[in-house]
Amino acid sequence: MNRSIDIFDTTLRDGTQGEKVAFSAEDKLRIARQLDAFGINYIEGGWPGSNPRDMEFFELAADASFEHARIVAFGSTCRAGASPEEDRNLRLLVEAGTSVVCIFGKSWLLHVEKALQITAGQNLEIIRDSVGFLKQHGKEVIYDAEHFFDGYKSDPEYALSTLKAAEEAGADTVVLCDTNGGTLPHEISEIVAEVHKRVDIPVGIHAHNDCELGVANAMAAVRSGCTHVQGTVNGYGERCGNTNLCSLIPNLQLKQDYECIPDEKLEELTALSRFVSELANLNPDIRQPYVGRSAFAHKGGIHVSAVMKNEDTYEHVPPSRVGNSRRVLVSDLSGRSNISYKAEQLGIKLDKYGDNVSEIVQKLKELENKGYQFEAAEASFELLVKRMTGVWEEFFKLEGFRIIVEKNVSGSSRTEATLRIKVNDQAEHCAAEGNGPVHALDKALRKALHKFYPEISNMHLNDYKVRVLNEKDGTGADVRVLIDSAEHGKSWGTVGVSHNIIDASWQALTDSFGYYLAQKQKSIQQKEVI
CATH class of the missing domain: 3.30.160 (Double Stranded RNA Binding Domain)
Incomplete structure (x- = not known):
């Protein structure tokens, strides 16, 4: 590896500032354990002075053991006009019991003079005093320079002087924050390079995604010398989110030979992403790079034909490298390659069925023209193939x-x-x-x-969706029903189409039961063979 990068995860603090993202204290502890096992260096747990839930998390974390990660308490510099010893926020940071503390301070004169209404010199004194106070209490101090890039573009010398104030007071790392998320990669590169000429301690980057550049800006900063990167799992965070660690880590580790986490842990990336989505009670983004269900999904027949011969033709990394898997979708764009690949996944060798492949392709196109959609209903597709090849017996x-x-x-x-x-x-x-x-x-x-079949008591309907297919026909329109069913965490999708919503529902419902019973029968047969 070229060099190591300290990954600082702020999912539990900055990530929870994202719309619809919320974790209980217990949820946060579970996520922290997963992040630790994954190999993350720093886990920012929250702001002890802001709410009871974060205080509860730090109490739980104090009794927990972490093999790799260091838990971080977050807060701000002391208030203007108060000494650090008198500041409740700094006192709670010390009492949180973490070995590492991250505090933010102002770098932009606009905020210093208009928001805080203090002088430029007073702001520098606040930074020095706050960092010095935490160092006196034996803390590793990470200083977040809020709005640094905006501040630098407005007044470079003053923005740099805030970093020097933190460094002189003993800060272990200074982090350059693109708080508004509006800086471009070439600006990040140029400014970080200038910072490195003036600062001797490690420099980090904290980027937001308001211009869809959170990952790009973090990578630009690393290329210019940053060795510390802050971000969140799945890119959760305020407004448009933060640097997405699920993209950043493989980009740096697989593409540029940096070491962010132990190499063997990278295969757990997809599982981590989905675990955090589940605890956040948010649907995973299927199009998210590397970890999304569609990240390695192939739909066009030409693509599938090529991937079957050599995966490098349409995959930039092997899916298994990040714990994901290849998926071949079936639709009216499908060709023989898609059908053959999917059938082989189902354990059906179509070679011995001669013209069945062409018949299945044709039938598929006809059904999709009527409104069927098998991309989200792979169980119905499996039943279609088995019915057309004569290997299916109705239950x-x-x-x-x-x-x-x-x-x-x-x-x-x-x-x-x-x-x-x-x-x-x-x-x-x-x-x-x-x-x-x-x-x-x-x-x-x-x-x-x-x-x-008493085992059906174990399966349940997970989701039920109805889509009107030809809206101009009003209440007489055809509808498509998609049903998602599950058992013990395993799910499968089925589809039905009709002008009658009950008939469409019956199709999807009976496919769901049939698929489940077939899977159970297959499992029993495999056990008997063993």
């Missing part, structure tokens, strides 16, 4: 169903589904009430199948 057959919806003058409603199916030539007739037609139908089907 049950529909004889008929009826749904009754009642609504009375009081406003209350009642929905009942009556269902007739056959399982192994045995007729079942069941009824169930639900919150609506689909819920009632789902309950009736479960009731009818349970004595034959």
